[in-house]
Amino acid sequence: MYGLxxxxxNHNSGIGLPPPVISEMIIKLSNKAMEKYNGIIGxxxxxxxxxxxxxxxxxxxxxxNKVYDMTEYLLYHPGGPNLLFKCAGRDATDDFEGMFHSxxxxxxxxxxxxGKASSSSSSSISLLSPNYKPPPSFSSSSSSSSSSSxxxxxxxxxxxxxxxxxxVTTPKNRNKIIVSKVKINKKTKSTGNTYHYFIEIxxxxxxxxxxxxxxxxxxxxxxxxxxxxxNNHDNITFKSYTPVKLSQDKKYLxxxxxxxxxxxVSKHIHQLKEGDHLxxxxxxxxxxxxxxxxxxxxxxxxxxxxxITPMIQIILESFYNNNNNNNNNNNNNNNNNNNNNNNNNNNNNxxxxxxxxxxxxxxxxxxxxLDEILKQFKDRLFIHYVITKPCNNNNEESFKKGRINQxxxxxxxxxxxxxxxxxxxxxxxxxLVCGPIDFNQSISKELLKIGxxxxxxxxxx
Numbered sequence: 001m002y003g004l005x006x007x008x009x010n011h012n013s014g015i016g017l018p019p020p021v022i023s024e025m026i027i028k029l030s031n032k033a034m035e036k037y038n039g040i041i042g043x044x045x046x047x048x049x050x051x052x053x054x055x056x057x058x059x060x061x062x063x064x065n066k067v068y069d070m071t072e073y074l075l076y077h078p079g080g081p082n083l084l085f086k087c088a089g090r091d092a093t094d095d096f097e098g099m100f101h102s103x104x105x106x107x108x109x110x111x112x113x114x115g116k117a118s119s120s121s122s123s124s125i126s127l128l129s130p131n132y133k134p135p136p137s138f139s140s141s142s143s144s145s146s147s148s149s150x151x152x153x154x155x156x157x158x159x160x161x162x163x164x165x166x167x168v169t170t171p172k173n174r175n176k177i178i179v180s181k182v183k184i185n186k187k188t189k190s191t192g193n194t195y196h197y198f199i200e201i202x203x204x205x206x207x208x209x210x211x212x213x214x215x216x217x218x219x220x221x222x223x224x225x226x227x228x229x230x231n232n233h234d235n236i237t238f239k240s241y242t243p244v245k246l247s248q249d250k251k252y253l254x255x256x257x258x259x260x261x262x263x264x265v266s267k268h269i270h271q272l273k274e275g276d277h278l279x280x281x282x283x284x285x286x287x288x289x290x291x292x293x294x295x296x297x298x299x300x301x302x303x304x305x306x307x308i309t310p311m312i313q314i315i316l317e318s319f320y321n322n323n324n325n326n327n328n329n330n331n332n333n334n335n336n337n338n339n340n341n342n343n344n345n346n347n348n349n350x351x352x353x354x355x356x357x358x359x360x361x362x363x364x365x366x367x368x369x370l371d372e373i374l375k376q377f378k379d380r381l382f383i384h385y386v387i388t389k390p391c392n393n394n395n396e397e398s399f400k401k402g403r404i405n406q407x408x409x410x411x412x413x414x415x416x417x418x419x420x421x422x423x424x425x426x427x428x429x430x431x432l433v434c435g436p437i438d439f440n441q442s443i444s445k446e447l448l449k450i451g452x453x454x455x456x457x458x459x460x461x
Contacts, residue, residue, distance in 0.1 A: 020107035030111035054089030217282030239265035304435025434460035
């Protein structure tokens with residue numbers, strides 16, 4: 001079959017597991033992709049050769065030292081074409097393994113295999129920044145509580161450097177992404193079908209930078225009957241999650257996880273109780289060359305459900321860590337040159353527009369905390385709550401209702417459009433989108449209708 005590796009369709013198959021399912025459409029796409037190679041599959045390519053194939057009509061990637069031509073598949077990628085295209089022409093091993101990919105997804109990838117990467121020039125690069133300091137984190141109170149205090153996370157515990165989400169680096173300066181067996185120390189209900197999980201970090205890994213803007217980890221089911229080495233995790237389904245809090249003693253990570261009936265990982269996690277175990281992979285930095293601190297005017301954030309968590313990290317980092325850093329710098333008269341450099345990196349004029357969609361008012365996670373931040377930074381933070389299944393009570397009058405579309409986004413941007421020429425919005429404003437896959441795809445389409453370009457839309461998975 002066009003020279004595909006012999007194990008292309010069975011390398012992920014395990015005892016008792018059904019074979020991966022690949023649609024006829026994907027089979028046709030992969031067959032079309034292979035036609036231009038005339039059956040010559042399995043050549044060895046240098047990293048320099050692969051790097052030349054970095055266009056939307058010519059997109060190659062490397063995963064685990066194997067080269068894939070993903071050109072035909074770009075538009076059909078479940079996370080949107082941009083997420084896959086950002087890996088064009090480079091080693092995407094950590095990107096692929098760091099995100100949730102089912103056995104079907106891995107089988108689909110093998111359909112587009114064209115050869116091997118030269119072992120002398122290709123290597124897997126970890127995306128973790130070892131020098132990054134953790135931002136302050138949220139309290140674990142639910143959004144439905146009658147009172148909340150911001151004290152636990154308003155005072156930054158440490159300073160931080162500018163976060164540049166870049167994969168252009170050398171392996172020797174990066175940490176290896178690890179996989180660990182971890183225990184659920186505590187489980188509490190937040191809202192609806194959403195729970196807080198406090199997961200114990202292995203002692204030998206507690207000093208890793210688990211909390212930083214636009215970083216995440218992956219969780220998976222731990223099979224107590226599996227005696228194999230779980231670092232060989234081809235048959236394990238991982239799902240990406242953003243931790244929202246690191247305990248002061250660095251022993252526990254707090255997650256906010258919503259259960260879905262059709263979710264392989266989240267459904268299993270919701271069945272677990274305190275004392276049960278999971279697999280934890282990370283920390284993993286988002287594969288994106290986007291540095292939010294370099295934005296000059298506005299940053300648009302659109303979140304759905306628990307997709308609010310990475311947005312929270314960015315807001316806290318910008319408002320609290322930056323302010324603390326600048327205050328410390330201004331008080332240090334012996335480091336004027338360093339102060340100037342730091343102030344250039346930290347943009348205290350950046351404004352945030354957050355559009356946050358939930359099913360109903362009771363599903364809005366961390367609303368009290370967000371409203372408290374809004375009171376303190378009302379000149380820099382604009383929040384628009386959207387509910388898709390309104391209950392028609394008086395409390396919902398201040399919420400926007402329905403699905404987020406082009407018109408709703410423009411309405412939320414109206415105050416800015418008044419101040420700026422509309423074309424400046426779509427020419428210079430970057431957008432972060434985080435939510436379920438369908439949500440991300442829908443929002444991306446609406447943003448493109450408005451005039452945003454592909455490279456201005458950053459989808460967080």
